Amino acid sequence: MRTWQNTEEFEGFLNAGGVVEPNDAMPEPYRQAVFRFIELHANSEYMGGLTERDWIPKAPGLHRKLTALAKTQDEIGHAHLLYMVAADLGIKTREEMMVDLLEGRTHFHNVFHYRVHSWTDQIAVAYLVDAAALASQQAVFKNCSYGPYKRILRRVIAEEGFHMRNGEEMMLLMAHGSSTQHEMMQESIDRWWLPAVQLFGPDSRPDDELLRWHIKSERNEDLRDRYVQKFVPQLLACGFTIPDQGLEKDPNDGKWKISPIDWEPLKQTMRNGGPDSARRISDARNAWNNAAWVRDALTNQPAAT
Amino acid sequence: MTITQEALDEVRVAVAAVRDPEYPDLNIEQLGILEDVIPDASGIRVDLIPTILGCPALATIEQDVLKAARAAGYEVNVQFCVSPVWTPDRISDDARQFLADEYTIAIRPRSGPTQCPVCGETSLQDRSEVGPTACRSVKWCPDCRNPIEVVRSRQGANA
Numbered sequence A: 001m002r003t004w005q006n007t008e009e010f011e012g013f014l015n016a017g018g019v020v021e022p023n024d025a026m027p028e029p030y031r032q033a034v035f036r037f038i039e040l041h042a043n044s045e046y047m048g049g050l051t052e053r054d055w056i057p058k059a060p061g062l063h064r065k066l067t068a069l070a071k072t073q074d075e076i077g078h079a080h081l082l083y084m085v086a087a088d089l090g091i092k093t094r095e096e097m098m099v100d101l102l103e104g105r106t107h108f109h110n111v112f113h114y115r116v117h118s119w120t121d122q123i124a125v126a127y128l129v130d131a132a133a134l135a136s137q138q139a140v141f142k143n144c145s146y147g148p149y150k151r152i153l154r155r156v157i158a159e160e161g162f163h164m165r166n167g168e169e170m171m172l173l174m175a176h177g178s179s180t181q182h183e184m185m186q187e188s189i190d191r192w193w194l195p196a197v198q199l200f201g202p203d204s205r206p207d208d209e210l211l212r213w214h215i216k217s218e219r220n221e222d223l224r225d226r227y228v229q230k231f232v233p234q235l236l237a238c239g240f241t242i243p244d245q246g247l248e249k250d251p252n253d254g255k256w257k258i259s260p261i262d263w264e265p266l267k268q269t270m271r272n273g274g275p276d277s278a279r280r281i282s283d284a285r286n287a288w289n290n291a292a293w294v295r296d297a298l299t300n301q302p303a304a305t
Numbered sequence B: 001m002t003i004t005q006e007a008l009d010e011v012r013v014a015v016a017a018v019r020d021p022e023y024p025d026l027n028i029e030q031l032g033i034l035e036d037v038i039p040d041a042s043g044i045r046v047d048l049i050p051t052i053l054g055c056p057a058l059a060t061i062e063q064d065v066l067k068a069a070r071a072a073g074y075e076v077n078v079q080f081c082v083s084p085v086w087t088p089d090r091i092s093d094d095a096r097q098f099l100a101d102e103y104t105i106a107i108r109p110r111s112g113p114t115q116c117p118v119c120g121e122t123s124l125q126d127r128s129e130v131g132p133t134a135c136r137s138v139k140w141c142p143d144c145r146n147p148i149e150v151v152r153s154r155q156g157a158n159a
Helices: A007-015 A028-054 A062-088 A094-102 A119-142 A147-175 A179-198 A220-237 A264-273 A277-290 A292-299 B005-016 B058-071 B093-103
Strands: B034-040 B043-048 B076-080 B105-107 B125-128 B136-141 B146-151
Touching: A028 A062, A028 A094, A028 A277, A062 A094, A062 A147, A062 B125, A062 B136, A062 B146, A094 A277, A119 A147, A119 A179, A119 A220, A147 A179, A147 B058, A147 B093, A147 B146, A179 A220, A264 A277, A277 A292, B005 B034, B005 B043, B005 B058, B043 B058, B058 B076, B093 B105
Parallel strands: B043 B076, B105 B146
Antiparallel strands: B034 B043, B125 B136, B136 B146
């Protein structure tokens, strides 16, 4: 167990690339910040897994069903690992985290607050949203100061990379398919572009504690900018348009600039007031209640009637 | 058409370098997925062994093998074999080390108990039979307090 005299000494350790382990006497504000960050990630993996699950019966063909099944298992498995590490921080038990999520007291990423209307929506999620999530996870991994979280992220990133490849492959199929397929894909891009660029969150505050404590390594606006530079040309090359009237290429530096984002609707969404939040949370609650007998069986308690 | 040993060797070298979709730093030879490259009735056949039945990465691996062979100038057939059965013993020693160091993934050793890749602890606690992928189970290390994923074998013994 390592101990630090004060915040300055602890921050010096982090700035020198130090990695904090569970048995260390970490400062309480750091423990709280790491916990909140991992809990949000775990909740998002869990809610994402349930969305993916919805598409197992609806995915076209056996191969796509197999992929949807495997992705569901990935996301739920990631949530499982993350909840283990979050619970170990000693702030909430796993059950408390689940109940808080299902009662709407805690949060999950914006992208799981919207309805997935069609198969091409699901492709847009796999291609645009998974890529945004992967980019932000890679940035966390690069310089993450909490050891157990960093180790999970290493595997999460490898698996999400496989999802992204799958999303890209399905998107290309639609892009080069019939005109109906192309139009359907365009409609889905129109619905999911803004949620994807919003996933990175509003511009980071100068005093962001997550950056100071090396929980995150890059500012939200930098990640978003890199994402825009990569995905705008890819979408245009596939013959799609970007649903942003103000999008333009800066003649000075040749970089794509998106319109300013109105963050007010997102704030509402993140407080579980998004278009599909209530249905999704109630769906998760049903999944939790339907599995009560499994938890009871595991703990040898007679099932409540 | 006669298939020369040289052709088989060239295909073997080309397809051995195909990376696993879920462990992009490792190739299919290191993971023991590549079984053999042999002549068959229609030409050259590449035999692969899935780590687990129903693995969602098989189609991707197949495409990548075809592409790698084509880049070396050969058209091949890919066959997924049900025998021999894949076991963690097929993973090469360098890949074992890499999985432990980089991914915190443990593999049941050929003898003795499974060790925590982080701290070496041997009394790992069971958490779930399958993890994010069907080929790994999840354990908890009570010493360094890390979740550990352990590659499963189809014999069911994953301790």
